[in-house]
Amino acid sequence: KAGVTQTPRYLIKTRGQQVTLSCSPISGHRSVSWYQQTPGQGLQFLFEYFSETQRNKGNFPGRFSGRQFSNSRSEMNVSTLELGDSALYLCASSLTAGGLNTGELFFGEGSRLTVL
Amino acid sequence: LAKTTQPISMDSYEGQEVNITCSHNNIATNDYITWYQQFPSQGPRFIIQGYKTKVTNEVASLFIPADRKSSTLSLPRVSLSDTAVYYCLPLNGSARQLTFGSGTQLTVLP
Numbered sequence: 701k702a703g704v705t706q707t708p709r710y711l712i713k714t715r716g717q718q719v720t721l722s723c724s725p726i727s728g729h730r731s732v733s734w735y736q737q738t739p740g741q742g743l744q745f746l747f748e749y750f751s752e753t754q755r756n757k758g759n760f761p762g763r764f765s766g767r768q769f770s771n772s773r774s775e776m777n778v779s780t781l782e783l784g785d786s787a788l789y790l791c792a793s794s795l796t797a798g799g800l801n802t803g804e805l806f807f808g809e810g811s812r813l814t815v816l
Numbered sequence: 817l818a819k820t821t822q823p824i825s826m827d828s829y830e831g832q833e834v835n836i837t838c839s840h841n842n843i844a845t846n847d848y849i850t851w852y853q854q855f856p857s858q859g860p861r862f863i864i865q866g867y868k869t870k871v872t873n874e875v876a877s878l879f880i881p882a883d884r885k886s887s888t889l890s891l892p893r894v895s896l897s898d899t900a901v902y903y904c905l906p907l908n909g910s911a912r913q914l915t916f917g918s919g920t921q922l923t924v925l926p
Contacts, residue, residue, distance in 0.1 A: 704859070733914060743860070743903070743916035790859050804850060805907075805914070807859025 702726065704793050704808035712814045718779040721811045725772050725793030732774040733805070734766060737788040746789075749774055778813075786815045820904050820917035827923050834891045836920050838904035841885050847906040849880060849887045854901045854919070864889070865907075891922075899924045 705724040713719050725732050734746040745758040749768035766776040772793075778785055789812075792805040821839040828834045840849070848867050852860035864871060866878040866887070877890040891898060901919040 735914075735916075742918050745914045745916075748914070788857065792859070804862035804865060805852075805860075807861070810857070810859055812857070 704791060704806050706789075706791055706808035706811050708811060709809065710812045710814075712816060713781050714816050715781055715783060717781050718777060719781060719813060720775055720777045721789055721791075721813075723774045723776075723791035723793075723808060725774070725791075726806055729793035729795055729806070730772050731794045732768060732772065733792050733794075734774070734776050735790045735792070736760070737790060737810070738786070743790070746776065781815045783815050786813060788812050819915065820906070822902075822904060822917055822920045824918065825921040825923070827925060828894055829925050830895055831893050834894050834898075834922060834924075835888050836891075836902055836922065837886055837888045838917070839886045840904065840906050843884055843906050849878070849884075850905045850907045851876070851878065851887075851889045852903045852905060852916075854903065860903060860916075863902075894922075894924045896924050896926060898922060 704726055707722045723732055731750045733748040735743050736746055737743045746760055746764055747757045747766050748755050752768045763779045766774060768774045788810045790807055790810045792807045794805050848865050850865045851863045853863050854860040864873055864876045864878045866880050868880045868884060871878045879888045887904060899922060901921050903916050903919040905916055
């Protein structure tokens with residue numbers, strides 16, 4: 701069974717640009733959540749999607765957005781990039797039953813974003 | 817939201833047992849306690865999950881006291897490859913913010 705796949709693995713952007721990151725969850729997993737990881741702030745929750753709906757959002761500015769498609773694949777977008785957006789962006793998927801997450805989170809390898 | 821507190825770092829030697837304790841004072845009744853391991857530039861990997869008392873799997877044990885305000889991850893006979901950051905994460909089934917603490921950097925020395 702394939703794991704969580706994130707693309708691209710590495711990318712470099714300049715300030716003011718925008719970026720789109722993609723996450724393909726494990727087959728059958730309908731919940732996808734996104735995290736930002738930086739050395740100073742650790743793992744911070746961005747948002748969670750289930751059945752194409754955002755269920756929860758962390759404390760990030762509106763420049764950070766996401767969506768989920770009918771096949772559960774998810775994308776996140778960061779507009780007007782700032783230097784501080786340089787980070788490892790991780791997504792995780794989990795099984796659900798009746799809309800409830802049933803257990804462990806399965807993480808992808810992450811997308812390493814560098815903003816110059 | 818359940819806030820967690822863990823030691824920032826721990827050192828151990830190969831072959832020793834390591835115990836990492838996490839405090840989660842305001843854990844919710846329906847929260848399970850999960851632990852994750854993370855190597856540099858990789859996503860966290862699930863280790864173990866429990867609700868109360870003791871749970872054991874092939875890689876670790878998890879001890880949870882009756883009040884559930886803390887939990888202890890026990891790694892038996894660690895090796896150099898166990899050097900990683902370990903996170904505890906209270907988790908429940910409902911839609912919620914997932915708050916990882918700062919984690920514990922475990923360094924295993926030869």
